[in-house]
Amino acid sequence: MSDSKKVVLAYSGGLDTSVILKWLQDNYRCEVVTFTADIGQGEELEPARQKALQLGIKPENIFIDDLREEFVRDFVFPMFRANTIYEGEYLLGTSIARPLIAKRQIEIANQVGADTVSHGATGKGNDQVRFELGYYALRPGIKVIAPWREWDLLSREKLLAYAESAGIPIEMKHKQGGAPYSMDANLLHISYEGRHLEDPKAEAEESMWRWTVSPEAAPDAPQYLDLEFERGDPVALDGVRLAPHEMLARLNEIGGRHGIGRLDLVENRYVGMKSRGCYETPGGTILLKAHRGIESITLDRGSAHLKDELMPRYAELIYNGYWWSPERRAIQALIDQTQQFVNGWVRLKLYKGSVQVVSRDSKDSLFDQTIATFDDDGGAYNQKDAEGFIKLNALRLRIASAKRG
Amino acid sequence: MSDSKKVVLAYSGGLDTSVILKWLQDNYRCEVVTFTADIGQGEELEPARQKALQLGIKPENIFIDDLREEFVRDFVFPMFRANTIYEGEYLLGTSIARPLIAKRQIEIANQVGADTVSHGATGKGNDQVRFELGYYALRPGIKVIAPWREWDLLSREKLLAYAESAGIPIEMKHKQGGAPYSMDANLLHISYEGRHLEDPKAEAEESMWRWTVSPEAAPDAPQYLDLEFERGDPVALDGVRLAPHEMLARLNEIGGRHGIGRLDLVENRYVGMKSRGCYETPGGTILLKAHRGIESITLDRGSAHLKDELMPRYAELIYNGYWWSPERRAIQALIDQTQQFVNGWVRLKLYKGSVQVVSRDSKDSLFDQTIATFDDDGGAYNQKDAEGFIKLNALRLRIASAKRG
């Protein structure tokens, strides 16, 4: 084991990271600094402070930060500018939060003079990769302790036994078998993995879902929303300007009420296995639809198709943890460059799990009614031009056909 | 005007192509052969025969073909193997039918010794391109007459006047202002364009939609479907094997009943303008979701991501009319090669406009529960491997960070 002196631990206040905290103290005999971030996971953070104090962390070594605005403004929104979806379905709710946590954790490590960082992600998942690629990209010499890859507490029983012997307070739910799923939440989504989801045949239980009502339980009347965009980001909802994190929170609330944004998926992890996850992304689901809607009238075809072709690569980079890589930044430069005129508003209809664009307008619209009309356009577009267009586009096909029959 | 002697006209039996038929006789003084295809548009074809006879076409010059099975088997299904969507939304219902019509039209031209083909697509749209690229690719020396690009009947009034003077029977609806939308239908979809849709701000009227009930009017109880795939194509529904076109027809019916597959879109036409279209694709919407579902457990990550990156290009090729191009065929070879093990079944839940995958299984599944489990896996996966994996993936980022700060 390395000789770490001071370690910054990404600390949720929950059982697992509390055990890690203790285990670090026991096994590395190092000073532990806890870092707890509010990225909209919807939990009180003060209990984390209390628990840290209880476990012997010095008050000046406890960091609790509200990162909600930064999270949405600098991570979620830039990602949505690309209409990013992983494997055709997943809105990357967990993936996009990790780079920010890594960044802040390294900042704290620099500030407090720590030589090591630690996290509670397992050795089978993507999150360890996302955290650690972030750490290494931002501070190449940092030491990393990933207890799940080191210790032998691989079963729930062993973990509880360790907690008990270490005097970590154990909530009733853990004694009763623990949370039925492995969950992760932030302003963009909540995810569920494990337990009976490990069988891809098994339908998810209705009781699992936390953020959205079932479509069946959603209101019987649709709701209309007007979403306004500036340079590709949503800035106002039904005429009210909102800060980025307020916008996303509000969209989550409305979407959740209408049963929007549930997903049940088998995905390909970067570490090489398939895994099954369920996700609730109500606000993100609305936002994606709306962003495509506003782009549909403001984005030139060339830019739009270029973005679509690069999107899967960009999604893969984020999913795999390469937010801080030069290639992600390069693609971002391309994407951001295309968003200059992505201004205007979109009207959406939400109803029992579905969201539809029904109307859109923009002062920067490229839709030209005079040209598009089925009626006589008074010469705005010369239909005869189409003949030459087709003839030359067909030329190579004709030559090949003529020569090869 | 070229000296065409015999022309094969893609003939629907409707007003427009009847006027074209007459106009060809009047202006080109050529023998007209009509070709009417059943691709599942849901209209009787015998009236087209009667009308053609009425307009003086010789019985042996009237071709009416049932292309439904070929359409779904050789065009729709191959396209769905790629999870094809144009501009993030559109399932290419019109685009995918054109290459088949062009192919059959050329076959007939070859058979009857015609030197010319003709179609009723306007000079502003994509369909003229799709038809004519097909014609030229399959018979490079063919002559093409596209009346909408030549004649001066550009307003509805002029068209009706011409029809009247030519003795073409005019249905009541045309006298009363005509169909409120320009529509196109086949087994994959029905589309609407024009009229008040020409304002992207205007919400589509509920009365417009023909194939689907509104989500609000759909049943209050969800329906579950089991869809079975072989080599990427759906072969059985709830345990009953169906021919391709029967499968799609059945999915349309079920999806339509649940309000599934409506889309309201502003898209970028190949001819350079934006246009607004509304689409109903109930069966296709279900099929896309299900195909992604079966691929999620049977397709390797490498193939899946490669397909996702190529898909927008492939969609663009089909949208733009390049079905018969060598590059479309080359991409198809790649896609088909990946579908070898895309076998198994998917369970879907349909409810008031939404379709969700809730369960899936396959004898060819790559999902490995032993490895994916959150519980102790008994050594199936060595978590320590992840450290080296991360370290080497991080190496280039670390070196850059160390050298550049």
Place this chain on the structure above:
Amino acid sequence: MSDSKKVVLAYSGGLDTSVILKWLQDNYRCEVVTFTADIGQGEELEPARQKALQLGIKPENIFIDDLREEFVRDFVFPMFRANTIYEGEYLLGTSIARPLIAKRQIEIANQVGADTVSHGATGKGNDQVRFELGYYALRPGIKVIAPWREWDLLSREKLLAYAESAGIPIEMKHKQGGAPYSMDANLLHISYEGRHLEDPKAEAEESMWRWTVSPEAAPDAPQYLDLEFERGDPVALDGVRLAPHEMLARLNEIGGRHGIGRLDLVENRYVGMKSRGCYETPGGTILLKAHRGIESITLDRGSAHLKDELMPRYAELIYNGYWWSPERRAIQALIDQTQQFVNGWVRLKLYKGSVQVVSRDSKDSLFDQTIATFDDDGGAYNQKDAEGFIKLNALRLRIASAKRG
């Protein structure tokens, strides 16, 4: 014919554009403004002025501009940042000059109040597209006259007859059959097309090449060059800082002396046909090799591979004339973003037609000798990490193999 009042003609002073000048006056009865640009084609421009005056152009309607620095700085160098090659071979010498000429021509049109522009490119080539896409992108309402697509002077004889009757002075060479090739030159290259090159089997004659000696005739001793780069652009040659156009001119001279940069190619034109061209690009050939050399030590793998994958698309955009399109600008933003650390120098060896990188260094180098060494690295790199790296990368392949045999 349109009612143009004032037309800005891209005027070389040669026979063809002089005939066009006269033809415009005769057929359009409009005021002609001539624009002649120095982009390094290596011809005196004053004769063009004299000839224009002789043909009745008013002195204030004659524009002669030295665009050499702008050409290389804002067009050639940005393109080389992407290591741009069309169809694996062609350095886009002609393509990259057209957007600048179009831009300046429109600027002059705006300045003199002209409603029309005109150029001397034929209806079969790419240049008409490049010019006109530029015109339309920069001034959407401009009128364009492309005489080669309109007139009937399609043979050399007719053209000479017209010139003679119009009193255009005809140089001896034209009377003797004209230039043996259709040529185009600027600071980046000189191209040859037509005549006996129209047979792809025919080897180009040695006498055709103008800028380079034959490799056989080049010096028997190699020459070494040191080229220094800043942010991806060459700034100094053998220690001497040079302005962009001076740099390229100097590289042309040196490269030409060593027989570097000849190319004989059959390429695919945007208008749909294959054509055979021969090119001399001595400076560009050196520059491409050197730029790849400096990138090899300063560019991160992720950025490098991303650039390589986008390059063919970028090359196609430039070849097809889309320099002023939003998608070209978007890709440029990506490329430029990657060049921040592309600083340092490269040593090249030139010898009888070949150019090799033999040495390179940079203060921003990412090459890390400590890690790369075959000798004991003292722990800079842990070879054991490779096992985990391989194991996880192999995981999906192993699972597939295990399940499918």
Place this chain on the structure above:
Amino acid sequence: MSDSKKVVLAYSGGLDTSVILKWLQDNYRCEVVTFTADIGQGEELEPARQKALQLGIKPENIFIDDLREEFVRDFVFPMFRANTIYEGEYLLGTSIARPLIAKRQIEIANQVGADTVSHGATGKGNDQVRFELGYYALRPGIKVIAPWREWDLLSREKLLAYAESAGIPIEMKHKQGGAPYSMDANLLHISYEGRHLEDPKAEAEESMWRWTVSPEAAPDAPQYLDLEFERGDPVALDGVRLAPHEMLARLNEIGGRHGIGRLDLVENRYVGMKSRGCYETPGGTILLKAHRGIESITLDRGSAHLKDELMPRYAELIYNGYWWSPERRAIQALIDQTQQFVNGWVRLKLYKGSVQVVSRDSKDSLFDQTIATFDDDGGAYNQKDAEGFIKLNALRLRIASAKRG
């Protein structure tokens, strides 16, 4: 250490793999099977047999295979169909041999009932990845021993000491400091790494190169070659049909004589570091040029550009060791599909390090002189078509410009 019973070692007969052989016997106490392949590295293989016998390997455990034809036919040629180059320069000579060795090694393991394979690649390079990804893909449960990642013989001195103590015969050159470079050779190339090449500033010594004369020392007269292709593969040289491996051997010989195919490169390894390598690929350099030449007249633009865009990805897959992956096979299906008409011949001129295409022809040529000509084409191509072609391609640019100024 794992309990391997029988291990198949990729055995060259050289010092390093002889030490590995002994080390496996000493440390794993397992039966060793040696496998030595002739892939054209240009060394006698019988000495490897003698040495294996000397080191105690049973005759029936010694496998020596001539894989030259299979190597070129099934690996090199398929790769060249894609015009494959890694990072703009490298022809992948080492990368393409590894999958074949892995495949044959696993076949032998299956045949002799071995549970383990072993190779002599270091923990810093790409080859360990290429070997092991191959092993795992072809036999997912195989055990792998990579001694360089395990043992402590990391310096040359320790290795020699071990060899001496183990009674391994040591050639004089090793006692005198060993080969100056780390080399790898097969029918496609010979590579050099290490020693003073580890400084990217240092020019490679002339004495290093083994397969090619220096361009300066090459003949003063050029040589012309005629290369004939069938479905993308070279089949005849100057009219003489040759088997794949004979073809490549012959091209190496001719190219080497003319100083063709030297490369000095800093490349990005899959394991995350940059490394400097020098390569001689005389035959491959000729073949790449010739293949592009024959494609230039026989491949449609759409296929050609698609291939160019996919090539960097395909090259990366091979470089990184994913030959046996589903995605490599999928891309191969696409590439092979495009080669159907890549038939014909190319004439090349070789001279002092450079190779140029000077002539090409094919019965499947898509070059159409009637259309391409600068002379009057008698109506084969209607220049007026170009106007419509440009107008519609410009439409989106014009609309954007008109609306946004």
